[in-house]
Amino acid sequence: MAAPSPPPLPRPYQDTAAYWQAAREHRFIIQKCADCAEFQFYPRGVCSHCLSSALEWEEASGRGEVYSFSINYRAPHPGFADKTPFVLALVTLAEGPRMMTNIVDCDPDTVRIGMAVTVTFDDVTEDVTLPKFRPL
Amino acid sequence: MATALRDVAIVGVAESDIGRVPDKSKFQLSAEASRMALEDAGLSVGDVDGLFTTIITEGGQFSSMLMAEYMGITPRFTDSTSIGGSSFVVYVEHAAMAIAAGLCDVALICHGSTNISDRGGRGGPVSQSTEVFGPTQFEEPYGVSTVGAYALAAQRHMHEYGTTSEQLAEIAVATRKWASLNPKARMRDPITIDDVMNSRVIASPLHLLDCCLVTDAGGAVVLTSLERARDLKKAPVRVLGAGEAHSHRMISQMPDLTQTAAAISGKLAFERAGLTHSDIDVAEIYDSFTITVLLTLESLGFCAKGEGGAFVSNQRTAPGGEFSMNTQGGALSYTHPGMFGIFTIIEAVRQVRGECGPRQVPGAEVALCNGTGGTLSSTGTIILGRD
Ligand SMILES: [Zn+2]
Numbered sequence: 461m462a463a464p465s466p467p468p469l470p471r472p473y474q475d476t477a478a479y480w481q482a483a484r485e486h487r488f489i490i491q492k493c494a495d496c497a498e499f500q501f502y503p504r505g506v507c508s509h510c511l512s513s514a515l516e517w518e519e520a521s522g523r524g525e526v527y528s529f530s531i532n533y534r535a536p537h538p539g540f541a542d543k544t545p546f547v548l549a550l551v552t553l554a555e556g557p558r559m560m561t562n563i564v565d566c567d568p569d570t571v572r573i574g575m576a577v578t579v580t581f582d583d584v585t586e587d588v589t590l591p592k593f594r595p596l
Numbered sequence: 597m598a599t600a601l602r603d604v605a606i607v608g609v610a611e612s613d614i615g616r617v618p619d620k621s622k623f624q625l626s627a628e629a630s631r632m633a634l635e636d637a638g639l640s641v642g643d644v645d646g647l648f649t650t651i652i653t654e655g656g657q658f659s660s661m662l663m664a665e666y667m668g669i670t671p672r673f674t675d676s677t678s679i680g681g682s683s684f685v686v687y688v689e690h691a692a693m694a695i696a697a698g699l700c701d702v703a704l705i706c707h708g709s710t711n712i713s714d715r716g717g718r719g720g721p722v723s724q725s726t727e728v729f730g731p732t733q734f735e736e737p738y739g740v741s742t743v744g745a746y747a748l749a750a751q752r753h754m755h756e757y758g759t760t761s762e763q764l765a766e767i768a769v770a771t772r773k774w775a776s777l778n779p780k781a782r783m784r785d786p787i788t789i790d791d792v793m794n795s796r797v798i799a800s801p802l803h804l805l806d807c808c809l810v811t812d813a814g815g816a817v818v819l820t821s822l823e824r825a826r827d828l829k830k831a832p833v834r835v836l837g838a839g840e841a842h843s844h845r846m847i848s849q850m851p852d853l854t855q856t857a858a859a860i861s862g863k864l865a866f867e868r869a870g871l872t873h874s875d876i877d878v879a880e881i882y883d884s885f886t887i888t889v890l891l892t893l894e895s896l897g898f899c900a901k902g903e904g905g906a907f908v909s910n911q912r913t914a915p916g917g918e919f920s921m922n923t924q925g926g927a928l929s930y931t932h933p934g935m936f937g938i939f940t941i942i943e944a945v946r947q948v949r950g951e952c953g954p955r956q957v958p959g960a961e962v963a964l965c966n967g968t969g970g971t972l973s974s975t976g977t978i979i980l981g982r983d
Contacts, residue, residue, distance in 0.1 A: 467739070469727060471728060471733065527853070528755070530747035530750075533797055533799065546739055548748065549748075550847075558849075559734065560847070561738055573751065573752065590737055
């Protein structure tokens with residue numbers, strides 16, 4: 461893993477373009493169903509609770525708590541070779557859905573399940589921003 | 597249909613060359629395992645009219661057509677269900693249904709993979725694309741890996757139930773003891789709980805020795821009707837019950853990190869077999885990681901949720917222990933070519949036939965196999981027994 465290699469990045473598509481565009485603008489939005497009022501993550505073309513297409517984007521609070529985490533010492537892809545160790549995590553958003561992310565801006569050894577976190581934006585390239593989370 | 601499963605039997609099993617096999621393609625490993633499994637049954641390739649296989653790596657698209665063409669088979673029943681390492685266990689259910697319904701007579705389940713040779717003979721990640729399309733774009737950019745995903749489950753189980761790394765290590769140590777009795781196992785030197793604890797952390801809380809091997813391997817299983825099976829070379833091993841389920845694709849969507857779909861597939865398999873846990877003489881539980889086994893034992897109901905750590909303690913699953921499990925040495929010590937499911941079946945059949953030599957579980961008449969695929973996503977459970 462000598463040569464620097466870009467990490468895997470999302471290629472936005474019909475379901476997800478609005479989400480990634482908002483992230484570029486440092487806004488964190490998630491979908492809410494107009495029919496059953498449930499939130500969902502990740503973005504889809506239909507509601508995963510009732511199969512409705514009537515989905516609306518809502519500005520999320522950006523707050524959540526760590527559901528689980530793992531300090532990763534091995535790069536899963538050459539693009540992470542210079543990023544280990546990093547904290548892979550699942551965060552339960554205040555709105556209910558759960559998402560994968562990284563916990564950043566802290567010593568990995570201080571991360572705990574149940575820890576309160578808030579969204580922060582990592583501008584990985586000119587075109588792609590990843591929502592990540594940091595301790596509140 | 598549930599009772600019709602019982603009128604179907606596994607009649608042939610085999611593994612190909614396993615370990616590091618750089619001079620053979622995954623297609624050849626799959627085909628050679630198929631030839632040997634048919635020989636084990638006393639059948640020939642011309643008898644096969646149902647084919648069940650999936651290849652998830654490069655060049656494997658349209659897997660059942662590819663492998664049928666490769667081996668000169670023209671199936672009238674074909675199935676490339678692709679749900680990860682559990683696929684091959686689920687194929688037993690599908691094949692048994694197809695045979696019971698008269699849709700095919702002789703079903704061949706096969707698998708081949710050059711998982712270590714594809715990586716130039718080293719461990720570590722295979723190269724992935726740098727642009728992620730589809731829902732996995734909500735995981736891959738954050739550095740998810742198979743071990744990372746399973747580590748999330750382990751961490752959560754420890755948090756909820758106080759499970760310890762030492763308890764997970766019990767599984768790795770016991771499995772290695774079984775491997776030491778299997779000449780085909782890749783890793784046969786005994787290990788201790790301290791060895792596991794002192795091996796480097798790959799993704800906390802999982803250590804290197806909590807993780808399965810990476811190998812090349814092929815395997816195959818042949819089924820036919822019980823009626824026809826009784827005239828073949830080996831004693832038939834009946835399909836007593838089966839179940840399948842999946843709960844998610846991506847670990848971030850898993851409803852509860854401490855319970856797998858085996859809670860569904862296992863319940864179905866027991867119900868359809870009309871058996872209970874105490875009837876199981878030997879269990880072959882897909883062990884991609886030590887945590888996979890712990891969650892599966894709980895989800896199958898061998899112990900209560902949260903009690904998996906205590907259940908596996910004091911080397912309970914080792915040779916001579918109360919609960920005979922992963923008797924060929926498992927994915928942790930025997931072989932793991934990316935998808936392990938078929939090897940749970942091969943070993944279960946050999947145990948029920950009484951062919952296992954020094955690692956034979958005395959009096960094994962009923963065996964359970966549980967395959968897990970994806971990231972704790974899919975499960976297939978089958979219960980096999982003597983005719
Ligand atoms: Zn809805």
